[in-house]
Amino acid sequence: MAIVIVTDTWEPKPVLYLFIFFSSFLSLFLAPYFSKSASKTLSLFDAGSVSPSFLRFQRSFLFAYSLASVIEGLGSVFGDFEYVQHGIGREAMALSLSVGSAASLFVGSFLGILFDVIGQRKSCMFFYALHLFVGIMKGVTNTRNSWTNISLALASSSLSFSFEAWMVHEHEKLGFRQDLLNTTFWLMTFFGSASLIGSQMLANLLMRNAEKGIVHISLSAALLAMISIIYIRSSWSGGQLASTIGNYRAAFSALILSDKKIWLLAWAQTCLHFSVVIFWTLWAPTIVADGREVHLAMLYPSFLGSQMLGSTIVPWLLIGPLSMYMEDCLAYAFVTAGVALSVVAYDYQEVGFLVAIFCVFHACIGMAFPSLARLRTMYVPNEFRGGMISLSLGPANAAILLVLIQGGYYRNLENSMILAMAAFGLFSAGICIYYLKKWSKQPQRCWHKS
Numbered sequence: 170m171a172i173v174i175v176t177d178t179w180e181p182k183p184v185l186y187l188f189i190f191f192s193s194f195l196s197l198f199l200a201p202y203f204s205k206s207a208s209k210t211l212s213l214f215d216a217g218s219v220s221p222s223f224l225r226f227q228r229s230f231l232f233a234y235s236l237a238s239v240i241e242g243l244g245s246v247f248g249d250f251e252y253v254q255h256g257i258g259r260e261a262m263a264l265s266l267s268v269g270s271a272a273s274l275f276v277g278s279f280l281g282i283l284f285d286v287i288g289q290r291k292s293c294m295f296f297y298a299l300h301l302f303v304g305i306m307k308g309v310t311n312t313r314n315s316w317t318n319i320s321l322a323l324a325s326s327s328l329s330f331s332f333e334a335w336m337v338h339e340h341e342k343l344g345f346r347q348d349l350l351n352t353t354f355w356l357m358t359f360f361g362s363a364s365l366i367g368s369q370m371l372a373n374l375l376m377r378n379a380e381k382g383i384v385h386i387s388l389s390a391a392l393l394a395m396i397s398i399i400y401i402r403s404s405w406s407g408g409q410l411a412s413t414i415g416n417y418r419a420a421f422s423a424l425i426l427s428d429k430k431i432w433l434l435a436w437a438q439t440c441l442h443f444s445v446v447i448f449w450t451l452w453a454p455t456i457v458a459d460g461r462e463v464h465l466a467m468l469y470p471s472f473l474g475s476q477m478l479g480s481t482i483v484p485w486l487l488i489g490p491l492s493m494y495m496e497d498c499l500a501y502a503f504v505t506a507g508v509a510l511s512v513v514a515y516d517y518q519e520v521g522f523l524v525a526i527f528c529v530f531h532a533c534i535g536m537a538f539p540s541l542a543r544l545r546t547m548y549v550p551n552e553f554r555g556g557m558i559s560l561s562l563g564p565a566n567a568a569i570l571l572v573l574i575q576g577g578y579y580r581n582l583e584n585s586m587i588l589a590m591a592a593f594g595l596f597s598a599g600i601c602i603y604y605l606k607k608w609s610k611q612p613q614r615c616w617h618k619s
Contacts, residue, residue, distance in 0.1 A: 479535025
């Protein structure tokens with residue numbers, strides 16, 4: 170008698186997607202009606218409270234940023250599949266990723282300083298140009314090499330600061346109200362996450378032909394990058410030089426390096442970046458541990474959907490009935506995200522529980538990104554914003570490089586230990602935000618600053 174072995178492949182129930190996305194859009198549309206101050210309503214919904222010129226500026230910027238997020242998603246969504254397709258093993262994959270991480274550490278950490286001096290609009294163009302180069306190269310060779318890894322790593326480093334710094338510069342140059350920045354910050358997280366989901370959907374359509382799928386994805390990313398370059402050049406004029414390198418260095422040392430509050434903000438940014446990279450590196454191996462069968466591609470939208478939901482919670486906590494100080498909101502988000510990773514690092518968990526924990530983690534990340542951006546606006550002069558962000562990512566990139574070599578290549582670090590390191594970093598970030606509020610003489614609410 171033959172024995173039939175039935176394998177049960179785990180996949181999320183459709184109700185999970187419905188809950189996340191329905192909650193996100195319900196929060197999005199109800200938030201203006203529960204705002205405590207009529208003058209602080211969300212400009213996305215209340216066109217009468219802001220000038221039409223600001224709405225045009227905001228929507229144009231969000232369109233450009235969404236295109237950048239789609240391009241970034243197309244460059245990374247099938248990274249592991251590319252290595253497997255070409256027969257690259259774990260050690261070789263770890264070394265290949267280490268090359269990109271080293272580029273982020275030794276070059277990417279200083280890109281913010283460079284573009285603070287020559288203009289942040291050029292940093293956005295630099296991001297698109299790198300993806301254009303990678304798309305053409307991969308479309309021709311149908312493979313990843315050291316140059317493409319370096320280019321993708323530098324593009325990711327540029328994305329971390331370029332659009333935020335450029336948007337704030339243009340916002341101030343055009344004379345818009347300071348409090349309107351807050352809406353744009355959380356909308357960046359919301360539309361960025363939605364665009365990453367869209368990039369996965371587009372990649373899935375292009376992967377119907379397995380042999381040519383990677384080529385099609387690469388050429389699509391290159392095409393979008395070219396369209397984005399044309400769009401930005403036609404919509405925005407170039408900025409003037411902010412200063413010379415010598416003047417910038419002297420001012421940066423006096424205003425940034427000597428301010429202990431900015432050091433606390435920088436460490437929080439470091440820990441956030443490290444934890445996000447570690448999550449996207451280890452989430453799949455963690456879920457399929459012990460040979461569990463899981464439809465991983467179906468989990469990606471739920472995580473990013475949770476991040477969208479987290480971003481829509483920010484205005485509720487800062488201007489709604491649950492009004493909180495920004496520092497408190499951010500500290501709670503860091504601690505909750507740290508607890509989520511600690512649970513995963515501590516012991517073996519069922520798939521359903523892991524997915525729920527990871528969704529909580531991403532909801533906290535969705536709250537943290539816009540909150541940190543607003544704190545930077547309060548404490549960091551905008552002419553040094555890019556340099557402060559890129560330098561703060563240096564320690565995170567060094568730790569990521571260490572993890573890739575010791576954990577991925579030599580296998581001296583267990584995945585649970587790496588997740589515990591990320592959790593510890595988030596806890597320390599929460600402590601930093603606590604002391605940031607304590608050392609500030611007059612903490613200000615993000616949405617109440619005019």
